[in-house]
Amino acid sequence: MSSAQPDTRLRILKASLELLEAGQGQGVRMADVAKRAGVSRQAVYLHFESRAELLIQTTLYLDDIAGSQERLIPSREATTGVARLDAFIEAWTAYLPIIYPSARALLAMRETDEDAAHAWDQRMRDMREGCEAAVTALQRDGQLNPAHDPQEATDLLWMLLSVRNWEQLTRISGWSQEAYAAKIRSSAHQLLVMPKASK
Amino acid sequence: MSSAQPDTRLRILKASLELLEAGQGQGVRMADVAKRAGVSRQAVYLHFESRAELLIQTTLYLDDIAGSQERLIPSREATTGVARLDAFIEAWTAYLPIIYPSARALLAMRETDEDAAHAWDQRMRDMREGCEAAVTALQRDGQLNPAHDPQEATDLLWMLLSVRNWEQLTRISGWSQEAYAAKIRSSAHQLLVMPKASK
DNA sequence: AGTGTCAATTGACACGGCGACAAGTGGTGA
DNA sequence: TCACCACTTGTCGCCGTGTCAATTGACACT
Structure with a gap:
């Protein structure tokens, strides 16, 4: 400096x-x-030291300037399980288009480079923790759909929110970012939230 | 010969x-x-003529010896919409582990080679038609979840059944092939099939 | 036999991209 | 004045794809 x-x-x-x-x-x-x-x-x-390292550092730099941490605050502060799920989905789906370019490059590198693979996997494990926290909060509220145990529910949510799915729906199926976010949220609800017995 | x-x-x-x-x-x-x-x-x-061409032809060869066409017969013969959906999911999910290696190679090539990209996309468009047929059959029976219009429902099913999702759940999350098939089927039901009003 | 053809071999080569190495250069501060 | 530092210049090796030219060996026709 x-x-x-x-x-x-x-x-x-x-x-x-x-x-x-x-x-x-x-x-x-x-x-x-x-x-x-x-x-x-x-x-x-x-x-x-290598192209892999540069890509890894670039994504970390991006996390930094794009405020990846701050984005998670509303999720952590949510009181109900459903609110936490929604806040997490909202934060992540909004972040996806931002990280997509560097994520894509890193994913491509992942196929051949061990460091890149490790860095990406770590990143995704971190993201999975957010999924897990949301599922745990749902369960605590008795709102987790009994069709899935918490492990499976976490993995399903993790899958639903994957970069590849965002890529497919927005880049190939042509969904707008808004349609994507809305549909993924409602799909997550359908899959994970306990169906109301009545109303 | x-x-x-x-x-x-x-x-x-x-x-x-x-x-x-x-x-x-x-x-x-x-x-x-x-x-x-x-x-x-x-x-x-x-x-x-090129590595891309070899990979493309290899996947076509595999389709041939693994009976990609025959696998779809039960789906086409299904009478109800739900049966058609189930038969299609069953056929595709069972086929996924077979094609995964060549699909993965082709997907990697897709990033840099136009021919490979085109061949893969065509393949996926074909698969999407199966999704569309199942959704159409559901709708005909009045069994399509009104939360989605047929287009969106098709794209969601298509996403759910993607190679990348199979890869993530079975190779990373560690699900068995059976668990994968069962969970994907039940998830497709939760997402796409009209919830029963009562029973 | 002689000729042509066809599939495949051998060996050499260009290219693009990553990564390493060595010898400079120019500005800063002790 | 000297040493250090960050950076430059240029060169080189490696790898994998793709190309080219010359050659071989089998077969078929006449």
């Missing part, structure tokens, strides 16, 4: 992120990132 | 399929396929 060039590492991360967003996570090479950061290709390797 | 060497093209396809299965769709190179087929690397290019 001192040099005229505001921290090369940060410039590289920014460049990486911008390119990922521009290409929707596709076709971003080390040389492209370097060029955009106004730095030599080798300088990138001075800061990141 | 005559030479001592039973058709080189076929030997290559078999080799490709075996390697894909052995590696769960990962790390299969042209040279590996050639070696396993007992043929030079160049011979592979004599029969398939």
Whole structure:
């Protein structure tokens, strides 16, 4: 936090992120990132040991500037199980389009690179914890659909909220982000919330 | 159907399929396929113009020997909408583990190769037609959950049955194939079939 | 025998992208 | 003045895909 060039590492991360967003996570090479950061290709390797590492750090950087943590506050503060579920779904589905480009790149890398695989899996495990917390809150309220035990319910919710499903519904089936969010929420309710006996 | 060497093209396809299965769709190179087929690397290019083309043809070959068409007969013959839905889900979920290795390889290729992307998308469009037929049959019977219009219901079912979801639930969440099939079927019912007013 | 054809082989090569290495260069502070 | 630091320049190796040209060996026709 001192040099005229505001921290090369940060410039590289920014460049990486911008390119990922521009290409929707596709076709971003080390040389492209370097060029955009106004730095030599080798300088990138001075800061990141490999392409996998750069992608991992880029997603962490994005989490940081996009406030991944703050987004979860309403969910944690929800009082009822259903409110917690809804708040979590709301936060995650709104976050999905933001992380999609870098998630896609990391997912592609995951196929061949062990570090990338590990980083992605960790990320998804963290996200699963949010699912689990929501399911637990539902159960505490006696609102969990008895068709599923908590483990299975968590996995189903986790699946429902996956990046790949967002990709399929919005990019292939052509759903708007709003339609996606609404339908996923109502589907989660149908699957997980105890059907009302009567009213 | 005559030479001592039973058709080189076929030997290559078999080799490709075996390697894909052995590696769960990962790390299969042209040279590996050639070696396993007992043929030079160049011979592979004599029969398939590119790696993408080889993968595409391998999945078609697999469809052929695994009877992808026959599997759909029970679904087409079902009388009620719910029976049709169940038969389709049963056929597809049982087919998924079979095609997974080649599907995975093709999905990876899809990211970078236009031909592979087109072939995969076509495959998935075909599968979607099965979903659509089941939803239409449900609707005809007045059994479609009014929470969804037929389009949306089809897309939801399509999403539910995706290769990626099978991969996540069985390979990551660790569900058995049986648990997967049962849960997906019951989830499809919860989502798509009209809730009984009473009984 | 002689000729043509066809499938396949051999070996070499170009290319793109990642990653490593070595020898500079230029600015800063002790 | 010297040393250090971040960075540059240029070069190189590796890998996997895809191409090309020359050759071989089997068969078929005449």
